[in-house]
Amino acid sequence: MITFKRCMLFLGFAFLLLFMVPIDLNKKNDDDSEFRLFLKKYNKTYNNVTEYQFRLGAFKASLNKINELNNLRKSNLSAWYGLTKYSDLFEDEFLDDHLMDDYAERQLLRNHVDTSSSEESKSREVRQISGLPLKIDWREKGVITPVNNQHTCGACWAFSVIETVEAMNAIKTKKLVKLSTQQAIDCAGYNNNGCDGGDMCTLLKWFIDKKVKIQTEEQYPLHLQTEKCKSNNTVDGVQIKKFACDSLINDENYILATLAKHGPVTTSINALSWQNYLGGIVQYHCNSQQKFLNHAVQIVGYDLESEIPHYIVRNSWGEDFGDKGYVYIAIGNNICGIANEVSALQVV
Ligand SMILES: *[C@@H]1O[C@H](CO)[C@@H](O)[C@H](O)[C@H]1NC(C)=O
Ligand SMILES: *[C@@H]1O[C@H](CO)[C@@H](O)[C@H](O)[C@H]1NC(C)=O
Ligand SMILES: *[C@@H]1O[C@H](CO)[C@@H](O)[C@H](O)[C@H]1NC(C)=O
Ligand SMILES: *[C@@H]1O[C@H](CO)[C@@H](O)[C@H](O)[C@H]1NC(C)=O
Numbered sequence: 001m002i003t004f005k006r007c008m009l010f011l012g013f014a015f016l017l018l019f020m021v022p023i024d025l026n027k028k029n030d031d032d033s034e035f036r037l038f039l040k041k042y043n044k045t046y047n048n049v050t051e052y053q054f055r056l057g058a059f060k061a062s063l064n065k066i067n068e069l070n071n072l073r074k075s076n077l078s079a080w081y082g083l084t085k086y087s088d089l090f091e092d093e094f095l096d097d098h099l100m101d102d103y104a105e106r107q108l109l110r111n112h113v114d115t116s117s118s119e120e121s122k123s124r125e126v127r128q129i130s131g132l133p134l135k136i137d138w139r140e141k142g143v144i145t146p147v148n149n150q151h152t153c154g155a156c157w158a159f160s161v162i163e164t165v166e167a168m169n170a171i172k173t174k175k176l177v178k179l180s181t182q183q184a185i186d187c188a189g190y191n192n193n194g195c196d197g198g199d200m201c202t203l204l205k206w207f208i209d210k211k212v213k214i215q216t217e218e219q220y221p222l223h224l225q226t227e228k229c230k231s232n233n234t235v236d237g238v239q240i241k242k243f244a245c246d247s248l249i250n251d252e253n254y255i256l257a258t259l260a261k262h263g264p265v266t267t268s269i270n271a272l273s274w275q276n277y278l279g280g281i282v283q284y285h286c287n288s289q290q291k292f293l294n295h296a297v298q299i300v301g302y303d304l305e306s307e308i309p310h311y312i313v314r315n316s317w318g319e320d321f322g323d324k325g326y327v328y329i330a331i332g333n334n335i336c337g338i339a340n341e342v343s344a345l346q347v348v
Contacts, residue, residue: 194226
């Protein structure tokens with residue numbers, strides 16, 4: 001006599017036998033129909049069959065990477081991956097179109113500009129850190145503007161710095177005002193190059209040297225392309241008093257202390273592995289070496305109470321990317337190079 005449980009097992013096995021082979025043969029078509037759903041969801045159209053096939057190839061490569069990364073999850077808080085608006089790009093295209101892949105070059109250009117920080121950052125106030133709050137989230141304090149979307153304008157360096165100027169200005173004045181990223185895109189000197197890329201530390205140095213008054217976004221609106229500079233120092237605006245640009249590898253406590261006692265910071269990061277990021281805490285497979293830094297973001301807080309202590313990172317790829325525009329990065333191992341170049345600032 002077959003027990004109920006056995007019967008279920010037997011049926012299950014028969015079911016597998018019947019369907020396993022056809023499912024495998026249909027794998028190709030499954031990917032194709034998944035691709036059609038993806039195109040619909042993200043409202044994508046391609047010019048011709050050649051391009052369609054090329055994008056389908058990139059899409060399949062993304063599916064493989066998504067599988068690989070999801071297999072590494074060790075906790076249900078670990079980052080999870082799936083289809084995003086970037087999933088029809090090959091990794092090198094993603095790097096080209098949405099990140100800055102010229103770190104060495106930018107580093108060379110920077111050498112002509114002394115961005116060594118104001119003495120402040122060298123004689124650090126807080127070394128041995130004690131009494132840090134377990135959780136800091138500047139979003140809850142009303143000093144963080146909505147998530148930006150840089151689209152294909154490679155000005156993460158300007159967005160991430162202006163975001164922190166906005167926050168520091170709001171902390172000081174108790175008024176949150178959206179400031180002009182376009183002004184930095186159009187006007188910044190010191191080898192900064194608008195939507196074709198730039199560097200957060202030389203931007204800050206330029207703000208200070210030229211006593212730049214940063215206008216509001218309303219006065220100097222965002223166009224997401226590099227245009228002629230339309231600002232001058234006869235207008236009112238927010239000025240930077242001092243800034244730091246420091247390597248804090250093995251000293252992430254100092255990042256936490258800055259977040260707790262000072263305010264949000266801007267940092268360089270390697271975002272290559274974020275292409276298909278959906279949420280959760282990034283813990284692995286994100287090269288931290290300085291030469292791979294290809295993006296800049298704002299850190300708006302941290303959470304040490306979590307099972308996986310992490311930073312709260314605000315990205316600039318729209319609210320429809322990641323976790324409502326945010327990415328969570330584990331604290332402690334310079335994950336994604338988050339501690340290589342950290343920049344804090346003060347407004348006048
Ligand atoms: C879909 O894309 C087309 C062409 O790019 C655009 O005109 C249309 O407004 C988009 N629709 C939605 C819902 O995004
Ligand atoms: C197909 O579209 C791509 C991308 O727009 C274009 O570069 C290519 O020349 C097109 N090919 C044909 C055969 O029209
Ligand atoms: C994650 O795991 C914890 C504990 O194992 C559980 O309480 C929680 O419901 C899980 N969360 C999700 C989203 O699965
Ligand atoms: C400075 O900029 C403001 C705002 O764009 C403009 O109205 C003004 O004419 C400019 N002044 C000079 C001297 O260029």
